[in-house]
Amino acid sequence: MEQHYEAPEGVDVRGRYDSQFARILSRDALQFVANLQREFRGQIRHAMECRCVAQRRYDAGALPGFDTATRFIREGDWVCAPVPPAIANRMVEITGPVERKMVINALNSGAMVFMADFEDALSPSWENLMRGQVNLRDAVNGSIIFEDIERKRTYRLNEKTAKLFVRPRGWHLPEAHILIDGEPATGCLVDFGLYFFHNHAAFRGTQGQGYGPFFYLPKMEHSREARIWNSVFDRAEKLVSIPVGSIRATVLIETLPAAFQMDEILYELRTHSAGLNCGRWDYIFSYVKTLRAHPDRLLPDRVAVGMTQHFMRSYSDLLVRTCHRRRAHAMGGMAAQIPIRNDPAANAAALEAVRRDKMREVRAGHDGTWAAHPGLIADIAEVFTAGLAGRDNLIEAVPREDAEGIGEEDLLQRPRGKRTMEGLRLNTRVGIQYLAAWLAGTGSVPLYNLMEDAATAEISRVQNWQWIRYKAILDGEEVMVAVTPELFARVVEEEMARIEKEVGAEKFRGGAYREACAIFVRQCTAAELDDFLTVDAYKKIVIHHPKAASLL
Incomplete structure (x- = not known):
């Protein structure tokens, strides 16, 4: 017998049916x-x-x-x-x-x-x-x-x-x-x-x-x-x-x-x-x-x-x-x-x-x-x-x-401090790893001795976008280096290799790292900055179950 949530008029529940959930979704x-x-x-x-x-x-x-x-x-x-x-x-x-x-x-x-x-x-x-x-x-x-x-x-x-x-x-x-x-x-x-x-x-x-x-x-x-x-x-x-x-x-x-x-x-x-x-x-x-x-x-x-x-x-x-x-x-x-x-x-x-x-x-x-x-x-x-x-x-x-x-x-007041290659790399590495975990169902992730959540991942994303958009000059380099899309593409490739090495090849292949990378790169290089990273990524985790909907 098909099970469904008992929803009132005008309400349609498209999430998977579960008897525990049904007690919440009365x-x-x-x-x-x-x-x-x-x-x-x-x-x-x-x-x-x-x-x-x-x-x-x-x-x-x-x-x-x-x-x-x-x-x-x-x-x-x-x-x-x-x-x-x-x-x-x-x-x-x-x-x-x-x-x-x-x-x-x-x-x-x-x-x-x-x-x-x-x-x-x-x-x-x-x-x-x-x-x-x-x-x-x-x-x-x-x-x-x-x-x-x-x-x-x-x-x-x-x-x-x-x-x-x-x-x-x-x-x-x-x-x-x-x-x-x-x-x-x-x-x-x-x-x-x-x-x-x-x-x-x-x-x-x-x-x-x-x-x-x-x-x-x-x-x-x-x-x-x-x-x-x-x-x-x-x-x-x-x-x-x-x-x-x-x-x-x-x-x-x-x-x-x-x-x-x-x-x-x-x-x-x-x-x-x-x-x-x-x-x-x-x-x-x-x-x-x-x-x-x-x-x-x-x-x-x-x-x-x-x-x-x-x-x-x-x-x-x-x-x-x-x-x-x-x-x-x-x-x-x-x-x-x-x-x-x-x-x-x-x-x-x-x-x-x-x-x-x-x-x-x-x-x-x-x-x-x-x-x-x-x-x-x-x-x-x-x-x-x-x-x-x-x-x-x-x-x-x-x-x-x-x-x-x-x-x-x-x-x-304008913030002060240096912009460095390591900062760009850390943003990229953290942003991709966090988003991969988020797509897999985890929203709070320990990375490099810090607990990362959507807020810290957002800093990584918008800072990369800002530096690429305005071709920020990186400090500490022997020659002048501007953050361009081409430089960012190289950094992404190198940091993906580092992530694979850190997490292991099997976990990397079985995870959502490449999908996360595609979303993160698209967000960092977009002509217009999206308001929230998670609004874009949310579409990837929505799974409708029409048969679970209430029969109105």
Whole structure:
């Protein structure tokens, strides 16, 4: 007998049928998602069109800046809703994909928060997305177990676990396996809607307003996008009859335009706000993407674009000042390092670099920070425990006077540093290997002692594109070398050979390396820079199963 999802009118599920998925994709849950899609798709479409309009201005020579029309918001005395006691202390947060073992280990890691990621750390295949929803449902109700057959080990939740935040996809990504009124659903509304519908009741308790669920919101470029999210939250709370403000969300400031909209974004979400976060890897990517038509904005090697760059430090300081003025959390950025198990000296140096970075963050006033690996949590917690000095956060601390007066020029200052052949090679090697893993179903990949996700791969892609487009001159060469398509083609050939040697010929032949290479090269050499690498690559992982669709 043919099995299919029981979908409401106007909803067509084209993903593979699975009995576990069917419990997530119930008629009522799909109706909930469809209601959100139908109510907000017009606003979402308008917001995406506004992004394009703004980008055309930047391409014509304009620069992002503070909006004079919303000066009254920036100068007003309003504050966000009080910080919920359940998430007052967020000094160490760990992030990772919604894979079952990862969910258990992250919740058990000793971090205060685990951000379960449907976005940059996840390859959004149908299987990954739906299994992720199953995993989070089981985590929320406490029944999640993972049996590791090879290691003969069973993973379960500890009695004390991290608070769970969920990051849905950005507004720009579709969900091609669920059609609503004949159109692909908005990916973030699918991620948010299914998780919220099945799990909101478990967060009711004694915490009062702001008891959850909790979310992270990615990739915004303007406060109008925050306004949509706030309306989505209001509607979701109303549909299931829970108090307004139960949902709380932290917004990642990870695009250059959003850096000029921090007050406005907090203002739109003030009833549901849980602060802002420095999504610094995506922010670097956005700097290039936004200013792609400005040849005077060439970045140095990726490894040189750290928080000591003036434009990055200014962005961090402005975020802290803005959040604390509005009585909200100011979260720091990701430590992407992972333990180096076969080299104690290199591992010690990497940990020391993490400690220095986190010391800088807590001294800047950040209330907490991110780690990509459980092995970093103890060291980061030690730094932040000392910096917080017995407090849950630094929201009420005396603000730094030197963070006053950050202007447009500070946020836009040209980055400094060298552009080298090794930088071009590393970008190419990392970009191709990450994309190969992503096409094969893995969205968080350890490469060269760092945890790479879509954000870091995007830096590799857009930096290569920028250097090729403007024929950047490489430093450190005996003769003048410009980055041309011909040079890039040679680098790609040599780096593919190196990748094959590093991973082994059998794995290389069986992997998606050549397909990934073709996509990456096309993106790096395109006449016009695509907004997102994953939008192009997503088409490669969509698999429709028409027979699994509901019989309407």
